[in-house]
Amino acid sequence: MKYVLLFVETEQFADDLEAMSQSERDRAYQRVGEWFATHGDKIRSHRKLQEPGTATTVRMEGGDPVVTDGPFVEGKEVVSGFAEIEVADLDEALRVAKDWPGCPVVEIRPVE
Amino acid sequence: MTEVSHAELARVVREHAGKLAASLMHLTRDFATAEDLVQDAVVAALQRWPEDGIPDRPDAWLFTVARRRGLDLLRREDNYRSKLAQLQWPVQPDPDERLRLIFTCCHPALPRPAQIALTLRVVCGLTTAQIARAFLVTETAVAQRITRAKRKITDAGIPYRIPADDELGERLTEVLAVIYLLFNEGYLSTSDRAYSRDLTDDAEWLADLLHGLMPTEPEVAGLLALIRLHRARTTSRFDDDGRLVRLPDQDRARWDRETIIAATQLLTRAAKQHRPGPYQLQAAIVACHAEAAAFEETDWEQIVLLYDMLLHLQPSPVTRLHRAVAVRYATGARAAMAELDALAGELDEYHLYHATRADLLRELGRPVDAREADERAVKLTANPAEQAVLHERLNWS
Numbered sequence: 302m303k304y305v306l307l308f309v310e311t312e313q314f315a316d317d318l319e320a321m322s323q324s325e326r327d328r329a330y331q332r333v334g335e336w337f338a339t340h341g342d343k344i345r346s347h348r349k350l351q352e353p354g355t356a357t358t359v360r361m362e363g364g365d366p367v368v369t370d371g372p373f374v375e376g377k378e379v380v381s382g383f384a385e386i387e388v389a390d391l392d393e394a395l396r397v398a399k400d401w402p403g404c405p406v407v408e409i410r411p412v413e
Numbered sequence: 414m415t416e417v418s419h420a421e422l423a424r425v426v427r428e429h430a431g432k433l434a435a436s437l438m439h440l441t442r443d444f445a446t447a448e449d450l451v452q453d454a455v456v457a458a459l460q461r462w463p464e465d466g467i468p469d470r471p472d473a474w475l476f477t478v479a480r481r482r483g484l485d486l487l488r489r490e491d492n493y494r495s496k497l498a499q500l501q502w503p504v505q506p507d508p509d510e511r512l513r514l515i516f517t518c519c520h521p522a523l524p525r526p527a528q529i530a531l532t533l534r535v536v537c538g539l540t541t542a543q544i545a546r547a548f549l550v551t552e553t554a555v556a557q558r559i560t561r562a563k564r565k566i567t568d569a570g571i572p573y574r575i576p577a578d579d580e581l582g583e584r585l586t587e588v589l590a591v592i593y594l595l596f597n598e599g600y601l602s603t604s605d606r607a608y609s610r611d612l613t614d615d616a617e618w619l620a621d622l623l624h625g626l627m628p629t630e631p632e633v634a635g636l637l638a639l640i641r642l643h644r645a646r647t648t649s650r651f652d653d654d655g656r657l658v659r660l661p662d663q664d665r666a667r668w669d670r671e672t673i674i675a676a677t678q679l680l681t682r683a684a685k686q687h688r689p690g691p692y693q694l695q696a697a698i699v700a701c702h703a704e705a706a707a708f709e710e711t712d713w714e715q716i717v718l719l720y721d722m723l724l725h726l727q728p729s730p731v732t733r734l735h736r737a738v739a740v741r742y743a744t745g746a747r748a749a750m751a752e753l754d755a756l757a758g759e760l761d762e763y764h765l766y767h768a769t770r771a772d773l774l775r776e777l778g779r780p781v782d783a784r785e786a787d788e789r790a791v792k793l794t795a796n797p798a799e800q801a802v803l804h805e806r807l808n809w810s
Contacts, residue, residue, distance in 0.1 A: 302570040390572035391522060392580070411569050 302411060303345070303387050304394045309406035310381040332402040340386070340397050347384035378406060385412065417463050423610065425462075427618060429472045430455050430538025433479060435510035444517060444573060445563040448535050450486070454479040455538045511536070512626045513573050515619075519588040520571045527562035528591050530555055536622075537615050547610045548598065585627075589636050589692060592619045596640050613647075616640055634683035635693030641676035642699040645669040661708040673703045694723040713743035730759040734766055746776040764793035 318326065337344065356372040372379055381404055388394050391409070398407045430451055437447035454475040468474040518531040533539040541559065545552040565571065576584040599612030620637040627633050649663040677700050683693055698719045705711040720736035733756055741749035750773050753766070760766035767790035774783035 304570075390570040391520075392572050392574075392576070394570070395522075396580075409569075 302390060302394075303385060304391075305410050305412055306384045306386060306394070306398055306401070307380050307408040307410065308382040308384075308401070308404050309378050309408060310404040311406065312377045314404050329402075336400060336402055337384075339400070343386045343388050343393075343397060345385040345387055347382070349382040350380065352381075353379040417467055421467070422459065422462060423614075425467055425471050426455055426458055426538045427615070429475055431511055431514065431536040431622075432472065433475050434535050435507075435514050436476070437479065437483075438514060438573060439507070439510050442573065444566050446483075446486070448531075448559075448563060450479040450483050451475075451538065452534060452540065453482045456540055459540065508626060509575060511622070512575055515588055515623065516575055516584060517566065517571060517573050519584075519591045520566070521584070521587050522569060522571055523562050523565060525591070525594070527558050528587070529595060530558050531562055532591055532619070533595070533615065534559060536619065539610065539615070543610050547602075547612055585630060585632065588623065589632060592616050592623070592636060593692070595619070596643075600643060613640070613644055617644060629686070631683035631686045631688045632690040632692050634679055635690060635696050638676040638680040638683070639692055639696035639699060641672055641679075642696060642703050645672035645676065646703060660702065665706065668703065673700075676700070677704065689722065689726070691723060691727050694719055694726070698723075711742065713739050717743050730756055731763070734760060734763075734769060738769060741773065741776075746773050749773055750777065762793060764790045766790075767793065 318329070321329065337347070353372045356370075358369050358371060358373045360367045360369070386394060386397055388397065391411075394409050398409055401407050433454065434447055434451045437450055438444065441447055457478050458471070458475060462468075515532065515536055518535055519528045523531070530544055533544050534541070539547075541552050541555045545555045548555075575581075593616075595612050596616035599614070599616060602612065617637070617640045620633065620640055624630075624633045624637045646663070646668045648669075649665070649667040650658060652658050676696070680693065680696050680700060684697075698716055701712050701716050701719070716739040717736060720732065720739060724732055724736065733752065737749045737752035737756070740752055750770075753770055753773065756766065767786045771783045771786035771790060774780075774786055
């Protein structure tokens with residue numbers, strides 16, 4: 302089955318990353334790189350998104366499209382990237398997600 | 414043909430429904446279909462058996478109904494149909510099949526109420542109507558919960574298998590929590606037993622089944638012992654008018670000694686593995702009460718020690734309150750009061766905190782403060798949140 306892992310950042314996580322020294326940050330990125338290498342056989346594609354300040358939202362629900370600045374939900378948790386994986390079942394997807402060394406929240410969504 | 418009692422009917426259905434579900438799962442590998450067929454067979458049995466009597470081979474009877482219904486239902490799905498058509502009775506499901514079923518029903522990706530409803534329907538063979546009555550919700554609500562859960566199992570790819578060794582501990586915790594919640598629901602229920610399902614009986618049956626399937630897991634044995642130790646003393650918990658009788662006032666002659674001894678032995682065997690856990694410790698605490706011939710003979714020092722171990726594994730202010738009660742009898746009211754003072758911030762909204770405090774204040778010769786604490790407890794009890802708190806108290810969480 303195919304799943305998309307949505308990587309979700311929290312404000313706290315962004316602050317912590319900011320507060321790190323360059324070498325600490327490098328190590329954090331290295332761990333993420335290792336995760337991609339470990340699970341490379343299951344990962345079909347992946348993307349890191351630019352920070353939420355760059356987002357633009359278009360709402361079509363009231364007739365004319367309304368364009369606003371920012372992500373569609375204003376909140377402390379924002380999607381910061383995704384990876385599409387192909388595994389046997391949800392348990393295997395969970396195993397991959399639980400290993401994730403980056404941001405603190407991962408949403409797992411099966412792909413139709 | 415025999416006259417069929419309510420309890421007998423429930424027992425026979427429960428004994429066979431889960432096995433049938435396991436056989437059908439093995440055959441179709443389709444959780445939703447297997448579950449539907451079992452439910453149909455159970456509903457049919459509950460209609461026919463009270464009139465016709467329980468058949469000599471209830472398993473074969475259920476199987477025949479499910480098979481016929483399956484062939485009907487799967488008319489357009491040749492794959493299942495041909496498999497089902499080939500199926501002959503008796504089917505001997507692999508014992509692990511029922512374990513797979515339990516782990517699927519209690520998968521952490523499902524919400525807790527759905528885990529409970531699925532387990533009751535699939536493993537224990539309860540009907541939607543029986544679940545609705547037991548939990549005081551509408552049948553529609555239960556049906557929706559089940560439909561949504563089954564859809565998620567299929568669409569999200571929740572597997573049908575026993576978790577791997579490195580996941581087993583975590584997943585077993587989930588299963589045990591479901592059984593324990595079921596037990597509490599039944600234990601706290603005030604509804605008339607004659608008309609509603611005794612969920613404590615289903616919880617004990619499930620724990621026993623799980624213990625049979627996983628005999629080397631000490632926490633499974635611990636939960637089974639805990640449930641049996643509680644149930645052995647059920648009859649003395651209420652007086653003839655249905656009022657709750659407090660532990661010191663219970664008639665211990667009415668306790669089921671044989672069950673208490675057997676459950677304590679089960680617990681002792683589990684403890685020999687030196688893998689303590691919250692259920693074994695709770696069972697050990699209940700065993701201390703159950704083994705005391707009189708309230709005055711309770712081994713309170715041992716109980717305080719067990720609470721210390723439990724708090725080490727599962728820190729919780731409510732457990733600390735229970736420990737404080739044990740400290741009162743082991744050491745004295747003053748020491749217990751000091752423990753309570755330290756909990757004032759966390760448990761200020763909890764009526765039993767104030768009720769316990771009132772007891773201690775009275776013993777310490779402060780009747781005015783005691784009355785105030787009692788009033789606070791009563792005020793909090795009138796609060797609709799009491800039900801939830803009461804559940805939490807029994808959850809020790």
